[in-house]
Amino acid sequence: MTDMWTGEKVRLRGVEPEDWEGFRDLARNTLDVRSADLVEPPRSAEGFRSWTAERAGRQPGGAAFRLVVEGLTDRAFAGSVTVGETDARAGRFRTGIEIAREHRRKGYAAEAIQLVLTYMFAEQRHHKCEVEIYAFNEGSLALHRGLGFVEEGRLREHEYFAGAYHDVVLLGMTADEHWARHRRPAVR
DSSP: OOOTTBOSSEEEEOOOGGGHHHHHHHHHOHHHHHHHSOOOOOOOHHHHHHHHHHHHTSOSOSSSEEEEEEETTTOOEEEEEEEEEEETTTTEEEEEEEEOGGGTTSSHHHHHHHHHHHHHHHTSOOOEEEEEEETTOHHHHHHHHHTTOEEEEEEEEEEEETTEEEEEEEEEEEHHHHHHHSOOOOOO
16 A cells, blocks of 8 residues: 555544544443543534534644544444644654444554554654553553553542542653654655
């Protein structure tokens, strides 16, 4: 493939208005939402349609963006990956990933993260990616460690939900660490 947004298993693409059902389905599983974010009250179908349409109308790129993760074999909405909290001066950014249950354990999350890292390091000249993961989210911690992210610290009892305080684990990866594991994109 010559498209930097397409891997062997997934393609990253912009949000389309018809993706509202995929985002709604991601939000329906409270346990999954809690592993990545704070649980919010239910949103109406119209709320999801307007939220998704607004995102679909945004200009690409910028300091923060969200892309849809689409499976290559079936072109199905599999989840989304986000970039945010960019700091151009320091060369840092944060990323997050959510994959629908039926698309997990297929390598989609790992490949989507790699595609975003390559873009941010090779095209946007960022130096470091950071992620914050709840300490109980063992799957996400294992995924990021397997990709080469290094634990940099822990915020003890940092977030409160589900009747308790929870630790947040901070992980990071530099561009050099990424390129040591992956080939730089070819220039043509």
